[in-house]
Amino acid sequence: MKNRIKVFRAMHDLTQEALAHDLGVTRQTILAIEKGKYDPSLDLTFKIARYFGVSIDEIFIYGETA
Amino acid sequence: MKQNTFYILAGIVGLIEVGLFYLSVEYRNPMLITGAFIIGVLLLYAAQRRITDRQVDERAALITQKAGVTTFTVFWVVFFATSLGSAVMGLGAPGFPHSSPPPKGGPGVLNVSLNSPDAGPGIPDAGAGVPNDGLIRLGYFGYIQLALLFLMFFLYVGFRIYYARKYGEWETDEEQD
Numbered sequence: 001m002k003n004r005i006k007v008f009r010a011m012h013d014l015t016q017e018a019l020a021h022d023l024g025v026t027r028q029t030i031l032a033i034e035k036g037k038y039d040p041s042l043d044l045t046f047k048i049a050r051y052f053g054v055s056i057d058e059i060f061i062y063g064e065t066a
Numbered sequence: 067m068k069q070n071t072f073y074i075l076a077g078i079v080g081l082i083e084v085g086l087f088y089l090s091v092e093y094r095n096p097m098l099i100t101g102a103f104i105i106g107v108l109l110l111y112a113a114q115r116r117i118t119d120r121q122v123d124e125r126a127a128l129i130t131q132k133a134g135v136t137t138f139t140v141f142w143v144v145f146f147a148t149s150l151g152s153a154v155m156g157l158g159a160p161g162f163p164h165s166s167p168p169p170k171g172g173p174g175v176l177n178v179s180l181n182s183p184d185a186g187p188g189i190p191d192a193g194a195g196v197p198n199d200g201l202i203r204l205g206y207f208g209y210i211q212l213a214l215l216f217l218m219f220f221l222y223v224g225f226r227i228y229y230a231r232k233y234g235e236w237e238t239d240e241e242q243d
Contacts, residue, residue: 024123025123025124025125026121026123026125026126028121028125028234028235029123029124029125029126029234031234032125032233032234032235033234035234037232037233037234038125038128038233038234040124041124043124044124
């Protein structure tokens with residue numbers, strides 16, 4: 001699943017480490033999601049969307065591979 | 067200490083325990099394996115407290131789960147195959163109530179007993195206090211099964227590395243270094 005986390009991170013001037021800390025996951029998890037190697041759980045998907053204040057489908061594009 | 071290092075250490079300690087168990091049986095010394103087992107548990111307990119990269123998030127949990135299930139699947143198949151072999155050994159051992167002699171000229175060479183006509187004269191009957199060949203081999207299967215159990219630690223580490231790589235571990239990015 002393709003996503004735009006990296007774009008949103010850049011817009012909010014956030015490092016992977018900082019985002020991971022705020023979401024309660026490891027930096028490797030954020031990295032893996034950005035690279036499309038790992039699809040986050042529904043819970044983490046909602047957390048990410050709410051963190052950036054946008055809807056899920058603004059960040060995640062279903063059906064596309066990274 | 068890394069988590070995978072701990073599992074490798076656990077596998078090594080387990081294999082050493084199997085070796086000491088063998089020696090304990092050979093030398094008829096129960097204290098050897100009893101003491102070794104307690105020391106082994108204490109060693110692993112101390113090592114487990116030194117794990118530094120204990121990551122608890124959903125991706126790490128998924129890697130652990132996948133590696134565990136795959137290792138268990140492989141273990142089940144290997145252990146079942148070994149158990150089938152040990153059952154054939156045990157049931158075919160002379161002296162076992164339902165055992166029958168292997169067919170003449172057939173492939174039943176695994177079950178040559180001390181009291182078979184091939185064993186030659188002068189060798190006492192298995193029922194006369196001498197452990198028979200089949201039962202001795204059955205005991206060796208126990209060693210193999212114990213060793214397999216601890217070898218699975220290494221397989222588990224292998225699967226952990228495989229799934230960690232599959233789910234993005236060691237990917238390069240701009241924040242590394």
